[in-house]
Amino acid sequence: MDFHALHDVVHTSRDARCQQHLPRLSLAERDALIARYHPDYRQSAYRPIAFGPNAGDRTVHELAAMLEGDSRIADDLSLTPTHTVDVLVVGGGGAGCAAALHAHGQGANVLLATKLRLGDSNSVMAQGGMQIAVAPDDSPVQHFLDTLKGGHMQNDHRLLRTMVEEGPSIARWLLELGVLFDRDDDGNLHVKRGGGSTRARLLTCSDYTGLEIMRVLKDEVLNQNIHLLEFAAAVELLSDEHGACSGAVFLDLDNKRHIVVAARTVILATGGIGRLHIQGFPTSNHYGATGDGLALAYRMGVPLVHIDTFQYHPSGCAYPEQLVGQLVTEGIRSEGGHLVNAKGERFVNELDTRDVVASSIIRECEEGRGVRTVTGRVGVWLDTPGLEVKDGEGTLEKHFPAMVRQYARYGVDIRTDPVLIYPTLHYQNGGVKVDANGETPVPRLFVAGETSGGLHGRNRLMGNSLLDLMVFGKRSGITAAARAKTVQQGQLTLGHLCRFRDEARKHKVAGQVVSPKVFPDYAEKT
Numbered sequence: 030m031d032f033h034a035l036h037d038v039v040h041t042s043r044d045a046r047c048q049q050h051l052p053r054l055s056l057a058e059r060d061a062l063i064a065r066y067h068p069d070y071r072q073s074a075y076r077p078i079a080f081g082p083n084a085g086d087r088t089v090h091e092l093a094a095m096l097e098g099d100s101r102i103a104d105d106l107s108l109t110p111t112h113t114v115d116v117l118v119v120g121g122g123g124a125g126c127a128a129a130l131h132a133h134g135q136g137a138n139v140l141l142a143t144k145l146r147l148g149d150s151n152s153v154m155a156q157g158g159m160q161i162a163v164a165p166d167d168s169p170v171q172h173f174l175d176t177l178k179g180g181h182m183q184n185d186h187r188l189l190r191t192m193v194e195e196g197p198s199i200a201r202w203l204l205e206l207g208v209l210f211d212r213d214d215d216g217n218l219h220v221k222r223g224g225g226s227t228r229a230r231l232l233t234c235s236d237y238t239g240l241e242i243m244r245v246l247k248d249e250v251l252n253q254n255i256h257l258l259e260f261a262a263a264v265e266l267l268s269d270e271h272g273a274c275s276g277a278v279f280l281d282l283d284n285k286r287h288i289v290v291a292a293r294t295v296i297l298a299t300g301g302i303g304r305l306h307i308q309g310f311p312t313s314n315h316y317g318a319t320g321d322g323l324a325l326a327y328r329m330g331v332p333l334v335h336i337d338t339f340q341y342h343p344s345g346c347a348y349p350e351q352l353v354g355q356l357v358t359e360g361i362r363s364e365g366g367h368l369v370n371a372k373g374e375r376f377v378n379e380l381d382t383r384d385v386v387a388s389s390i391i392r393e394c395e396e397g398r399g400v401r402t403v404t405g406r407v408g409v410w411l412d413t414p415g416l417e418v419k420d421g422e423g424t425l426e427k428h429f430p431a432m433v434r435q436y437a438r439y440g441v442d443i444r445t446d447p448v449l450i451y452p453t454l455h456y457q458n459g460g461v462k463v464d465a466n467g468e469t470p471v472p473r474l475f476v477a478g479e480t481s482g483g484l485h486g487r488n489r490l491m492g493n494s495l496l497d498l499m500v501f502g503k504r505s506g507i508t509a510a511a512r513a514k515t516v517q518q519g520q521l522t523l524g525h526l527c528r529f530r531d532e533a534r535k536h537k538v539a540g541q542v543v544s545p546k547v548f549p550d551y552a553e554k555t
């Protein structure tokens with residue numbers, strides 16, 4: 030049958046589907062479903078880590094290999110610094126920009142180094158919004174409870190409380206800087222509901238919320254004349270004689286030389302891990318998302334938390350082939366978009382938590398109720414035209430202009446044709462262990478944003494990532510700047526690397542993989 034003819038079932042089943050109410054699953058039903066279908070539960074995809082701070086903990090093969098991997102630099106690299114700063118921020122996404130701005134605001138001499146260009150990050154690609162409890166019927170307490178439930182009660186309470194309580198002040202800060210959040214007809218901030226949330230709490234800028242926030246933050250970094258180092262990939266941290274962090278080594282991607290930066294404090298904000306393509310999944314992540322900060326912090330001796338859990342966003346694009354893995358925002362489901370199997374049936378409450386929705390889609394596909402593309406991919410329909418029918422012509426163009434254009438480029442009109450989706454690797458739920466100021470157990474080393482772990486428990490709620498970046502970017506920036514005032518620049522050594530290499534040799538895993546990877550496996554080798 031012609032692939033496009035398969036759409037018909039979506040149109041013909043719409044009226045009946047609109048009468049249906051599918052409740053969210055009970056906790057017992059949720060646990061049974063995800064244990065059977067969620068990729069986090071595929072035992073063969075996991076193994077214990079051989080050595081280091083998380084020795085014996087199980088994680089996916091791709092991450093275990095990266096953490097055990099060897100640095101690309103030699104023990105005897107000359108460590109004469111080309112820059113000496115108070116605060117070194119590694120990463121130019123949302124957390125990195127927020128950290129740099131706040132550290133600079135405290136009077137620190139800041140260098141922001143980034144692997145690609147300023148702003149190239151998952152933050153810029155965030156579509157569906159930022160959760161902040163600003164609505165009259167909402168509160169930080171409610172935000173806390175929703176997030177805790179979504180995270181299987183495994184969230185670090187201190188981090189979570191800090192995030193939800195500081196949300197409203199972050200909204201004010203972004204508004205003052207000039208972020209154009211959507212407003213209702215009376216000019217009040219407009220809020221939408223995300224999966225797993227009991228209140229409408231998402232502040233949005235159509236379906237390009239991250240792009241809008243990053244437009245403003247990037248401008249601010251440039252306006253404040255914060256010193257920038259672009260196309261510089263962090264390949265190793267530096268430690269002093271006491272084991273505290275004292276700087277970093279970068280690979281200059283233009284001329285392949287090393288750049289050494291001495292810093293009193295270092296903030297890692299290198300983002301996510303999607304480009305490791307865990308378990309062969311496509312990803313919604315940007316090209317540089319290779320989990321570099323995890324490897325760098327691990328070699329310094331910092332433990333990681335919740336590294337056995339990843340987020341597979343339910344609606345990754347499954348057709349056309351050029352868009353495979355890219356995000357189809359949860360915002361479409363927030364507005365009432367139905368998920369529909371090949372038989373024209375809804376099969377899950379579309380606003381259940383992401384682990385539930387993703388597992389349900391995988392179940393439908395594994396049990397033969399998915400739709401197959403000509404290239405052999407499988408997925409289920411997201412009824413985008415249903416929104417035009419329900420809310421009127423022009424709805425998609427008004428609320429999801431980026432999505433309409435993204436698909437139109439490949440000849441798909443999402444106003445008339447449903448889109449085929451399948452879970453895509455979107456987020457690492459865990460990461461580097463930090464306190465509420467982003468500080469790690471290694472002195473003077475801070476981590477902010479997706480590289481850090483604990484806040485989201487075992488499943489992040491939609492829109493909590495953008496808030497995480499802003500809150501902990503800010504707190505780590507302020508704390509790192511304050512700490513830099515009280516300490517001297519430490520010696521620049523690779524002592525931690527020598528110790529790590531000794532351990533690797535003992536466990537016979539020395540030199541198997543170079544890490545951080547810097548770019549995905551299919552990139553031209555650097």
Ligand code: MEZ
Binds near residue numbers: 357360491492
């Ligand atoms: O927080 C996210 O991951 C998000 C808002 C994604 C989306 O579906 O738009």
